[in-house]
Amino acid sequence: MRNPSSSSSSSSSKAAAAAAAAAATAASIPTKITSSSSSKAAGTSGGSKTPCCIKVGLKRGPWTPEEDELLSNYINKEGEGRWRTLPKRAGLLRCGKSCRLRWMNYLRPSVKRGQIAPDEEDLILRLHRLLGNRWSLIAGRIPGRTDNEIKNYWNTHLSKKLISQGIDPRTHKPLNPDIHSSATVAAADMDNNINKAATVSSSKTNRFSSNTNPSPPPTSEPSEPLAHHQGAAPNTNGNNGNIVTNIANKENGYLVDDQELGTMVHGYANMTTSDHASAAAMGTLSLRSNGSNHGGALLGGNEEDDDMNCCADDVFSSFLNSLINEDPFAGQHHLQQQVLLQNGNNAHNAAAVDGSDHHVPLISSGAGATAPSTFGWESAVLMSSAFIQNDHHRVLNDQTE
DNA sequence: AAACGGCACAACCGCTCTTCA
């Protein structure tokens, strides 16, 4: 089903249709309810697969304007959360997951519809190069865009665009080494810079230590890519231990892997406090987004989150920014500053976050190169290694299985 | 005008992680 109001890089006729449909439905509401969707809605699930909610009578398929209104009204009134029971309370014949998805990807006021701007596209490319198919993380750095939207845009536009340029959309490296387009040269340049940071921050391991099947190098097969990425949310508890035993093995092609992401968090946690309770609290932080910020807050950046989250998010954002801006050491400098501030007082108040989603601008004003500090991510990694000893043991155990 | 195929994208599925009793 196509949502008229979300038509982006479409033809003018599509845009016209979208405009007409948008006029008919003031909000983001689908204009078509198909017969096939009705059959789905009967709860017949349309196949042998078991739907997420097997309760008989729950509707599936495209949402109607009435359903959207019910959901929006309810959430505006009661707030998000408790998705499992929300449908019943809101008077919807939908499963909770469906409601959550509809709200997150479509009905939320903060969702920005419309064409992906060139700068957004560039940002997506850069972030994908850094993060791989971690759409929620990517979406979290692009205000108003959802992971689903970015994922779709990537699959339908950007991956093909890269392929047409002779670039592997998964690794961002040339498909054919003989081809030296400007794009591939630029990618290679960036790769060189990024590798510095990758080395500093220890680096790649099996992306998912719990996976007994060693992660294969990425292929150009779009559907395979992250099979090893199942459920892909990186878990700081389970993966960081690998930084001790696996060094400099960045075979997956992504520039920042889960271990590194998690390490940044752990490392920062360790540096910013000597209080074990606080450190432990930080240790529970997940790279998965938390709360209502649907992927927006890397470190669980809800407004209610504690100071540590705020700072860690800021630091990570800074680091990510520095990678995107091809200055792998800027984050170190910023980190050091943050640590000093944090030790001195509540530095988080100075954290640059916007009011809505804790997004930190990524297109910085030319992050100036900062001299590498002796106290940076490398320290963070080492310190975090000690900090997460328990996880390390766990990982080692996993590896022996 | 009909058939066909590709495109775009909302929605769904299966899985994982976190939290809590």
Add this chain to the structure above:
DNA sequence: TTGAAGAGCGGTTGTGCCGTT
């Protein structure tokens, strides 16, 4: 310690639209 519930993520599917034949 364990299991259930809640929540979130990435991958895939289904469907309408549009252009081409």
